[in-house]
Amino acid sequence: MRLKPEQFATHLQGSLAPLYGLFSSEPLLLIEAEQAVRGAAARAGFAQTEVWTVEPGFDFRRLEEAQHSLSLFAERRLLILRLGAGKPGDVGGKLLQAWAAQPPAEVLLLVTGERPDAAAQKAGWFKALESAGAVVLFYPPEPRQWPQWVAGRLRQAGLRASAEAQALLAERTEGNLLACVQAIDQLRLLSAGAEVAPADVLAVIGDSARYSVFDLADAALRGEARQALHILDHLRLEGIEPILVLWALTRDLRLLIALQGRRTDPAALWREHKIFGPRQELLQRVARSRRSEDLIPALRLCARLDEALKGRAALPVWPTLAEVALRLAGQHGLVRRET
Missing domain, CATH: 3.40.50.300 (P-loop containing nucleotide triphosphate hydrolases)
Known part of the structure; x- marks a missing residue:
């Protein structure tokens, strides 16, 4: 069973x-x-x-x-x-x-x-x-489920935490279940029955959020521009190769444009790219809500960045990735940030 x-x-x-x-x-x-x-x-x-x-x-x-x-x-x-x-x-x-x-x-x-x-x-x-x-x-909790998962773990440990402390713990450990549980174990020792405050959280943990290039793409598809930039900064600090980030964003842009084509068979796309369940629904929903006039320039920007990564063009890598992510999220008019 x-x-x-x-x-x-x-x-x-x-x-x-x-x-x-x-x-x-x-x-x-x-x-x-x-x-x-x-x-x-x-x-x-x-x-x-x-x-x-x-x-x-x-x-x-x-x-x-x-x-x-x-x-x-x-x-x-x-x-x-x-x-x-x-x-x-x-x-x-x-x-x-x-x-x-x-x-x-x-x-x-x-x-x-x-x-x-x-x-x-x-x-x-x-x-x-x-x-x-x-x-x-x-299955690990999805990003939208993460705050509730953290709250449940705090209750399971018998801890009371202020709303600010709980939000801080969720932010600093997002996606990293082991770091979150270890932090809660330390808080249980330090709190001595008192309510956990933000200062207590800062005392036991730095920033242990863990993301992948797929988390970045998903956040952008959901239209969560601020979260997408937050994840992108984490990937940069973790030393993730820009070409991997570019691959994830480019793939989803191509899928969206393909889904907008009248003769495209979605089932064939899912098989080819090994996309399952909820992500199929997310891509189809975004394909209906985004305009191809916005997606195509973003894909062209990906092509230019690919040339830059190969040393054939001059383009600021991480600011350009941020611009692509924001365009995928349906945002425009980004002022590039220097890194």
């Missing part, structure tokens, strides 16, 4: 499934989910825990041995198989399917790894986990 993340904690309070698949691109969420299963397994009488990390040369035949052999004194045990960013491959996939077809009563299998793409979710081993056990895909 496929469980939603919000159903997971309640599920673990009842009878456990014979095997679990937990997947996320966010390490913190995966660590916490694994710990939750460990706790539930211990309560259910699984006294031993074995952790196998899949690395180059890992022998998946160990699964077959574990499936058909009893542990010493027949103790129930939890077996954690960490795939990481990899996949089980043909041999591992077949052995996982064999395990799912006949899971041993004395061994609870937990498979963890990065969130698989759409193709991997159609693979036999993944479907076997889903059919015989419980699979959960954990």
